Amino acid sequence: MRIKFWGTRGSYPAPISSEDIRKKIIRALSLANGINFSDNISIEKFVDEKLPFSVTKFYGTNTSCVQIYESESDIIICDAGSGIRALGQEIVNKYKPGAIPAIHIFLSHLHWDHISGFPFFLPAYIPGTKINIYGFHPFIKEYLVKQQDPAFFPVPFDGLSADISFHTLEINSAFETAGIVIKGILQNHPGASYGYSFEKDGKKIVYSTDAEHNENMNNDDSPFVEFIRNADALIFDAQFVFLDEITDKKDWGHSSSVTGVELALRAGVKNLFLFHTEPTDDDKTLDEILQKTILYSSHHLTSDNLNILIAYDGLVFEV
Numbered sequence: 001m002r003i004k005f006w007g008t009r010g011s012y013p014a015p016i017s018s019e020d021i022r023k024k025i026i027r028a029l030s031l032a033n034g035i036n037f038s039d040n041i042s043i044e045k046f047v048d049e050k051l052p053f054s055v056t057k058f059y060g061t062n063t064s065c066v067q068i069y070e071s072e073s074d075i076i077i078c079d080a081g082s083g084i085r086a087l088g089q090e091i092v093n094k095y096k097p098g099a100i101p102a103i104h105i106f107l108s109h110l111h112w113d114h115i116s117g118f119p120f121f122l123p124a125y126i127p128g129t130k131i132n133i134y135g136f137h138p139f140i141k142e143y144l145v146k147q148q149d150p151a152f153f154p155v156p157f158d159g160l161s162a163d164i165s166f167h168t169l170e171i172n173s174a175f176e177t178a179g180i181v182i183k184g185i186l187q188n189h190p191g192a193s194y195g196y197s198f199e200k201d202g203k204k205i206v207y208s209t210d211a212e213h214n215e216n217m218n219n220d221d222s223p224f225v226e227f228i229r230n231a232d233a234l235i236f237d238a239q240f241v242f243l244d245e246i247t248d249k250k251d252w253g254h255s256s257s258v259t260g261v262e263l264a265l266r267a268g269v270k271n272l273f274l275f276h277t278e279p280t281d282d283d284k285t286l287d288e289i290l291q292k293t294i295l296y297s298s299h300h301l302t303s304d305n306l307n308i309l310i311a312y313d314g315l316v317f318e319v
Contacts, residue, residue, distance in 0.1 A: 001069050001180075001203055001319045003233060007062030007083020008311040010209075010239040010254070010276035011113055015061045020282060027055050027284075054283035060313030062086070063113040064209055064276060066235060068198050070101070074178035077105045078196065078207045078235075083313060084117035092122045100129045104177055107135040108209055109193040110143045118144060119153050129162035132177075134169055136184055136194045141166045185227045187211035189253035197227060203319045206231045206269075209276045212245070212253045217263060228267045232319045235311065236260040238274035241289070257293040261308070265300050273311040286310055 028051055037043045047056055063081030070076075075091070077084065084105075091100060100123055108114055123129045133140060145157040169175055171194075175182045180200045187193040188211055195208035206228045217224065228234050240249050242258040257274050264272045274293065277286060290310045297303040309315070 001198065001200055001205055002067075003205065003235075003315075003317045003319060004067040005060070005065075005083075005273075005275075005311045005313060005315045006067060006087045007065035007079075007081045007117070008060045008275055008277060008313055008315075009063050009279045010237070011063070012279055013061050013063055013082050014279035016058050020058070023282075023284075024055050031055070052287060054287040058283050058312070059277065059286050059310060062313055063116065064108070065117060066207060066275075066311075068205055068207070069178060069180060069200075071178065073101050075101050075103050076178060076180065076198070077103065079108055079114045079209070080105055080116075080118040080121065081114050082117040082120075085120040085122075086313075088120070088122040088124075092126065097126050098128045100126065102130040102132065104132045104134065106182070106196050106207075107133065107137070107140060108187075108195070108207070109135075109189065109191055110137060110140065111191065111210070112147075114210075115144060115147060119148050119155065124160045124162045124164065127161040131162050131164045132167060133164065134167045134175075136169050136171055136186075137192070138168050140168070183227070185223065187224075188214065193253070195224075195227065197231070204231045205233045205235070205319055207235045209235065209237045210253055211237050211255060212251070213255055213259050213263065217259070222266075225263060225267045228263065228269055231267065231269045233271045233273060233317065234260070234264055234267075234269045235273045235275045236264070237276045238289075239276050239278050257289060257308075258296060261293060261297045261300075261306070264306055265297070265302050269306060271307045271309065271317070273309050273317075275311045277310065 062083035064079040065081045065083030066078045068076040148157040180198050183197045185195045187195050193210040198205045237255045238257040238260050239254040240256045242256040245256040294308050
């Protein structure tokens with residue numbers, strides 16, 4: 001399986017501003033102070049090898065959308081936040097009309113940052129495209145239709161040309177599509193959110209966003225620890241810093257990188273992706289959070305077995 005992140009921010013999109021770019025230029029020049037560049041090649045080498053990620057790139061702007069799998073016959077997607085617009089553009093550029101693989105979208109829940117991109121998803125406008133939308137909430141179609149009410153959007157849901165079908169999943173039953181076994185878990189979040197695990201050929205990916213983990217996470221029989229057990233990749237809600245998670249923002253339904261490390265190490269997870277990041281945090285702040293999280297993890301005896309990354313729009317990871 002191949003993970004591609006199309007939207008990684010929480011709550012609302014976080015577009016990069018001219019001031020953000022200005023700060024990056026200032027940091028780059030300060031880090032280059034005193035260096036004599038003989039040609040463009042030496043400049044490019046400095047940019048590629050010496051400047052940190054937060055200076056040369058950015059952690060992304062769009063809300064939740066992750067592509068889990070793609071073949072000639074099937075594409076599997078988690079959530080339809082604003083990131084799904086760019087994914088839809090890539091699909092229509094890559095495949096001819098009538099040859100688009102069946103699209104399977106698994107929704108964690110129906111908060112707007114997880115569905116707001118669907119009206120802009122181009123495959124939904126192409127006749128012959130098969131789109132399956134899955135979730136544990138029984139009213140998914142009702143809310144997607146409401147989102148495209150003429151008061152909010154110019155094209156009503158019934159104006160979409162694709163063949164769109166809805167599937168309500170059962171929490172205690174495994175589901176299979178495209179040769180991938182999919183399971184769900186109920187998560188602590190206002191309005192109820194659900195996490196998903198995807199297993200194929202001995203590999204396991206867990207998508208768990210919009211979830212708060214309380215003191216029960218420390219129980220030996222924690223259902224979530226068992227759900228993520230031995231995952232090759234855990235995509236984990238890390239919107240808050242730990243102090244906010246347990247104080248001012250308790251019961252808001254989100255988690256932190258510290259909690260992600262604790263759970264991942266207990267469950268033997270190989271790769272932890274910090275996801276649904278705070279939209280007001282700039283790239284420098286997120287870089288600092290990543291470094292502090294890695295430092296925190298290093299104090300655990302089993303930390304060498306855990307790779308920690310911050311998910312960003314455009315990141316690709318092979319499992």
